[in-house]
Amino acid sequence: MGVQKIQLIMAENQARKVVVAMDGSECANFAFDWYMKHVFRKGDEVICVHIPEFQSIVQSPMIMADVTVISNLYQEEDKRVKKLLEEIGENMKKHGTGGKVKSISGNPGEVITEVAKNENASLIVTGTRGMGTIRRTLLGSVSDYVIHHAHIPVLVCRQKHHHQKQQEQMQDLTNIVNNEKTQLLFCKNKDFYKFRISFYKFYVLSLLIYIDISNTQNHGLKLN
Amino acid sequence: MADSGSTVVVCMDESEHALHALKYYASYIHKPNNKVVLLHCGQYVSFNYGSVSLVPGNPSLVEKMINEEENRINTLLKRMEQELKNLEITNGEVVRIHGEAGHEVVEKAKSLNADLIVTGSRGMGTIRRTLLGSVSDYIVHHSHVPVLVCKHPDFHHKQSKEDNK
Secondary structure: OHHHHHHHHHHHHOOOEEEEEEOOOHHHHHHHHHHHHHOOOOOOEEEEEEOOOOHHHHHOOOOOOOHHHHHHHHHHHHHHHHHHHHHHHHHHHHHOOOEEEEEOOOOHHHHHHHHHHHOOOOEEEEEOOOOOHHHHHHHOOHHHHHHHHOOOOEEEEOOOOOHHHHHHHHHHHHHHHHOOHHHHHOOOOOHHHHHHHHHHHHHHHHHHHHHHHHHHHHHHHHHO | OOOOOOEEEEEEOOOHHHHHHHHHHHHHHOOOOOEEEEEEEOOOHHHHOOHHHHOOOOHHHHHHHHHHHHHHHHHHHHHHHHHHHHOOOOOEEEEEEOOOHHHHHHHHHHHOOOOEEEEEEOOOOHHHHHHHOOHHHHHHHHOOOOEEEEEOHHHHHHHHHHHHO
């Protein structure tokens, strides 16, 4: 019992690094506030990680290779990212901590786990949008990825009311399914770029399979 | 809000992972006026595999098996109380719940008005998790309050070495 006590005291005095995943959404801000209120200790170093996703713009199939459109979208996304980073910095000052703010592009889950490894962090904090099982599988869930691939404890902060947001997402989805071209670019929620992409991939795959099958049938006729 | 303690629910079973989660919580996150509730979902293990064919035959045998299981679970609960004392958590208690683990933990946390749920994780891969079920997965996706998932560092590295082979 004495050894356990000593270990605990040592653990308490060690400064620890905490990685907080931020994307400017309400869930992420809620997670950050909750962490500061309940878990934060003096001496903690807080590292906020933001992952701007440019790939969702470039991979969208509806952009007809127009260079000016793509560069405009890049510039807009750049401005949004800078604004977000400033907001995050102000948020941290409000709560009275120092720390770092990082902006790294790439696959969000992988980036977060890599940053945690490189910085030797001891805790990861994420929010969650409360998606159902099917949406999580189709759209992907960053918090799911982080929980299962990080080698350190993960704190997943869930808000109590997310039903309203789910209704909004359903409306966006029906808009996309009904109207093709311009709706996609002006869609509020960029997650549905990814849904669109996975849908197109499935469609193309099923087309390829159909073509293959039809070829083999022709072969059979020729032999006869 | 920070002055009055918050209620924290820790899910415990007999594995090392749960114990590690409790120790991590106690050393890094616990504040002295938090109330800690250890939940254990007692399950009759021996009834599920092995001697099922003997069960309908002999009522005294069934009674014996039930007594053995109860003894095992009671010793586990006492060990958990001892752990709470070792970690010097003053306002803690051990509660036993019945039923399906994930579902019952979430319901109990709601009724206790918990502010945080702490679980361990066995670090299973995606397929094992889907086929065998994972309590921590269930809790993360169905809870109404923040969830802390703690992994035991040793087991995680062993798993990844096996996968590489």
